[in-house]
Amino acid sequence: MVIPNVLSIAGTDPSGGAGIQADLKAFSAHRTFGMSAITAVVAQNTRGVRSFVSLDAAFVYDQIAAVFEDIRVDAVKIGMVANSEIALAIAKALDRYASCPVVLDPVMVAKSGHHLLDESAVAALRDELIPRSTVVTPNLPEARVLLGLERDIDSLEEMRERVAALRALGPQWVLLKGGHLTGETSLDILHGERTLEFAAPRVTTTNTHGTGCTLSASIAALLPQTGGTPDVVRSVQSAKDYLTEALRHADELTVGGGHGPVHHFYAMWNASTQIAASHVSVGAAS
Numbered sequence: 001m002v003i004p005n006v007l008s009i010a011g012t013d014p015s016g017g018a019g020i021q022a023d024l025k026a027f028s029a030h031r032t033f034g035m036s037a038i039t040a041v042v043a044q045n046t047r048g049v050r051s052f053v054s055l056d057a058a059f060v061y062d063q064i065a066a067v068f069e070d071i072r073v074d075a076v077k078i079g080m081v082a083n084s085e086i087a088l089a090i091a092k093a094l095d096r097y098a099s100c101p102v103v104l105d106p107v108m109v110a111k112s113g114h115h116l117l118d119e120s121a122v123a124a125l126r127d128e129l130i131p132r133s134t135v136v137t138p139n140l141p142e143a144r145v146l147l148g149l150e151r152d153i154d155s156l157e158e159m160r161e162r163v164a165a166l167r168a169l170g171p172q173w174v175l176l177k178g179g180h181l182t183g184e185t186s187l188d189i190l191h192g193e194r195t196l197e198f199a200a201p202r203v204t205t206t207n208t209h210g211t212g213c214t215l216s217a218s219i220a221a222l223l224p225q226t227g228g229t230p231d232v233v234r235s236v237q238s239a240k241d242y243l244t245e246a247l248r249h250a251d252e253l254t255v256g257g258g259h260g261p262v263h264h265f266y267a268m269w270n271a272s273t274q275i276a277a278s279h280v281s282v283g284a285a286s
């Protein structure tokens, strides 16, 4: 089987739970070869974002070109674009090079409240990147900004009402994420050729840093693995199942004093721990 190559275009997280670092972990967990083009270098940890430096837009374009001019790219995930110049450079690069599925996480504000996108860049994100996307994955505060609403969407009923307006912005599919609501389930709505709701039990943990990054990167990694035409519905379902398990295992990690990361490698590490344990006991007996 050909192993998919997947490119993340996003900002960094030195604490490893969100941004490019989370994307590469999610790509690897889904048995794809991960690549990255960096838009901004962010000083952040599990407690919050301190500051960031955006890279030059032409340099972001050059990173993307360097990948596409050498390597077959089977899917692209876009995260933090930081400003309108970078958003426009990414749009230009997609037009020039990308004939693969594009998953756009319209990152605007981290859970800590820090802005990761210039307010003046919302129009470029909405008008230039969303229409070029196969799937766009806003959370509720991002949906509010994209739709120009005066207050946050605050119920499942309102999510159902608003999702069509997000699709009208031009992507093939919208996945409106309901993680910011409360309740026993965490429910996302997928709207495109069809409308489906994906509910998962809400995991009780404070370790939720990078959930949106991990979900969108997982969808990008899974799309080329569905055979023939990329199957968005199956990819979203598998990505959501994976994220729920990664959240369930998040407390096994001890990373930082704030909102820690999800456990991207819960399945692989639990399996290899068992192998290591049996190896030790054989050694001890001889």
Ligand SMILES: Nc1ncnc2c1ncn2[C@@H]1O[C@H](COP(=O)(O)OP(=O)(O)O)[C@@H](O)[C@H]1O
Binding pocket: 138, 139, 140, 177, 178, 179, 180, 186, 187, 188, 200, 201, 202, 203, 204, 205, 208, 210, 211, 212, 213, 215, 240, 243, 244, 247
């Ligand atoms: N505590 C939780 N338990 C289970 N799923 C969650 C939880 N928190 C968020 N999710 C899921 O994580 C994904 C990202 O959600 P959300 O928090 O809305 O986005 P973002 O991380 O972009 O702010 C969604 O699929 C959402 O349903």
Ligand SMILES: Cc1ncc(COP(=O)(O)OP(=O)(O)O)c(N)n1
Binding pocket: 010, 011, 012, 013, 018, 019, 020, 042, 044, 079, 080, 107, 109, 110, 111, 112, 116, 208, 209, 210, 211, 212, 213, 214, 259
């Ligand atoms: C570089 C970078 N990109 C995106 C985010 C936001 O990540 P998200 O998955 O929404 O999780 P929180 O950070 O909001 O917990 C980020 N922090 N950094």
